[in-house]
Amino acid sequence: MTERTETMLYLDGVSVSFDGFKALKNLSIIVQPNEMLAIIGPNGAGKTTMMDCITGKTRPDEGELYFDGRTDLTKLDEATIANLGIGRKFQKPTVFESHTIWDNLVLALKKPRGVFNALFYSQTAEDQARIEEILDTVRLSKRKDELAADLSHGQKQWLEVGMLLAQDPKLLLVDEPVAGMTDAETVETAKLLKDIAKTRSVVVVEHDMSFVRELGSRVTCLAEGSVLAEGTLDQVSANPMVIERYLGR
């Protein structure tokens, strides 16, 4: 049994129900520091609900939810949790379309989040260098002054990953990062996420099996709100329960 205090994310016996429908049933997941975990599972397995619980959008009915070994997430709101160091990329890319790509990153950049901090903020050379660096990483340097609305679907995904990086989180929750991407982009994204996971914990929810294989991380399969199988991708996809409930024959 792993000690809770050494984990980055610790879910124990988490249950959530909406109007009698049990979205999560006694879910327990552990993510270590600097570890990547891929979560797969059929629609309605509770993947997004799990992320909602971790980021404070939904309160679990039961169970323990700890970040960084000691912070109880069940008592905090979204903004506090985000500032603790949990970044989230949504399933549908959600960037601020009426802002430029540069401004999207400025908004995400890790800085004091108070109203007056924002009012009197001016970009330092250091901040600019950091944003340039992120733009390079997500390959949007040439388009930094364009509106985020004008990006393609895949590029929006990348911008959102860039915004995650700008937040400098300890834990990244990434929901379907390669939806709508070309094969080449998918490979690049896997590379980028693996790179990120060297210094941070990353939880990826994905349906694309070849992408999950590319990540080469530990895999957890969820179904009907609880863990169906855990292990390497080969172990999980060989599990007869997983084949029956998710992969199909």
Added chain:
Amino acid sequence: MITQLLFRALDRKAIWLVAALVFIAIAVPVANLWIPEGNPLYLPNYAVPLFGKYLNYALLALALDLVWGYCGILSLGHAAFFSLGGYAMGMYLMRQIGARGVYANPVLPDFMVFLNYKDLPWFWNGFDLWWFAFIMVLFVPGLLAFGFGWFAFRSRVTGVYLSIITQAMTYALLLAFFRNDLGLGGNNGLTDFKDILGFNVQAPATRATLFALSALFLALGVIICSAIVNSKLGKVMVAVRDGESRTRFLGWRPENVKLFAFVVSAMLAGVAGALYVPQVGIINPGEFDPGNSIEAVIWVAVGGRGTIIGPIVGAVLVNAGKSVFTGAFPDFWLYCLGGLFIFVTLFMPKGIVGLFARVRARKGKEASSAAESGEDPTTLNNSTKSLGKPEPAE
């Protein structure tokens, strides 16, 4: 820090706007006071407070645009802040009348003598001092906005629900101010003003000064709003408008951002109301009418929300139109106003300013196929995209 903020505020558009306002702050009084009657440039006496009123409405529209256009809060109760600022000014003006009232009571205003008041109600204390009254012009609307916003934004009331509550707020105030026992003149409100800071409110020179102050305070409002929307906070406001929960997951607190915008906006509306009252010579509960707040929303929509100049253009044009129309065809004005709102919502979602930006962007594209920098393509994209389908209320 402050100088930096000011520097950012005065982008090219804002400088032109402020310069134009300073110009009319000088030109209108000159045309009224120093140019002889009969000269084509002469401005008759009745026109000065009328134009001043337009500028006060413009400041109200600008304040509303700060919360609606930039922060996505569709307030249908902004006339309440305007009226509260107006009442604070009205109370000061009432206390200036002194013994010159009909009943010649040195302390109590006429309506209190009439209603058999023995003493001044406690909240009238201090309003004989101009500086206290002027602080209240900011403080009372600001406090109401803070209290209201604190609860509403914290409980995450948004969209239509918030609009309805703001409407209810101004309606509740309307009913309260109609009551005689509130001690604020009831149905008749506050009127028969004599002096402001020792000058006769009716005198042409005072009216010209009040006009100039209206223009200058509008210019100040432009600088303040421009400083806010050009700062990072302004970007957060737009982010809250477009994706409130996304902003929250980035670690921002939309409720605080909205509260800030709402309070600043309410104070600007209060100043507008305070300048309005001495120029029209009366403040009564009718100013709280929900219809007034909705009219202000129309000015912003017509001019172009989410821009600094739009609400000013909209307020002045619609009110000038109102002055002309209510004179010529008094029965049709409300139909015109309603029709205008529907037309603008359907065909000009970015208002008059958006229309100009679109024409300019098209010309720019014809001139050179090179990408244009600045804001014009922005407005073009947004307006063409939302063309045809009515924009959501917030």
